[in-house]
């Protein structure tokens with residue numbers, strides 16, 4: 001359990017106190033503001049396996065319980081926010097693990113997208129596929145230059161489900177969503193800003209966090225209850241639709257991943273990622 005100690009005399013530079021809940025997700029809470037920096041920590045690329053998804057979901061649940069004032073999602077990697085689902089878990093998958101993976105991803109999205117406090121993504125690097133979904137589930141995105149963000153699922157041979165489309169529709173125009181999803185497009189930082197996929201560019205990781213803090217501070221005069229009820233009104237429909245069709249959504253994912261042409265693509269894709277270094 002994360003405890004919130006509001007010691008107002010703590011100097012600014014020491015305000016964040018480390019409260020590690022797991023090696024996979026580090027949590028630091030600013031004791032002055034009640035804002036939590038949650039850092040994804042699964043090297044090398046923060047690939048999302050069941051343990052990583054569950055760890056982040058638990059942290060968000062704890063932050064809810066402790067009436068967190070805001071969340072800044074970050075990464076311990078130098079140049080990668082998150083490379084999406086762990087591809088090794090969806091290539092030649094164990095069927096039970098595959099189901100657990102998608103169920104954990106659904107659970108995490110429900111918590112993050114529906115969080116009752118302001119949420120931000122401090123994108124210190126690439127945010128691809130599931131990594132982009134994490135960013136889109138937040139209320140605000142700040143990214144460093146020369147990084148990539150987008151949903152490349154159609155390139156992988158799978159199609160985004162309704163709740164993922166809803167997350168993108170929340171942020172982009174209908175036209176931009178169509179182009180982004182149908183083309184499986186990955187955007188560079190400046191292109192992402194142009195279409196509204198991110199909200200701001202920052203020079204480095206520290207600045208992404210500072211800009212996220214500034215965004216969250218804008219809510220200091222807003223009543224927490226009004227904030228959470230309004231957010232629920234805005235986002236509740238997409239969440240309810242997933243909640244009432246979790247099994248169907250899971251089956252669609254499992255069938256998509258088991259499709260032989262998707263498996264064939266994944267084999268080549270993984271090889272191409274590995275051979276980049278040679």
Ligand SMILES: CCCCCCCC/C=C\C=C\CC(=O)SCCNC(=O)CCNC(=O)[C@H](O)C(C)(C)COP(=O)(O)OP(=O)(O)OC[C@H]1O[C@@H](n2cnc3c(N)ncnc32)[C@H](O)[C@@H]1OP(=O)(O)O
Nearest residue numbers: 047083084085086087128129130158159160253256273274
């Ligand atoms: C309903 C049915 C459809 C369901 C899905 C639809 C909904 C969509 C929503 C969510 C989507 C979920 C699916 C996914 O998330 S699948 C994951 C897709 N991810 C990617 O395509 C990203 C692939 N990676 C990259 O492009 C690059 O690695 C990059 C992140 C840009 C970083 O590049 P770089 O800094 O050059 O690092 P490397 O490429 O050398 O990578 C370092 C090592 O990490 C391995 N790697 C990379 N990505 C992954 C990954 N996602 N999972 C596991 N491993 C990964 C890479 O192979 C290198 O390994 P090694 O050091 O052993 O060579």
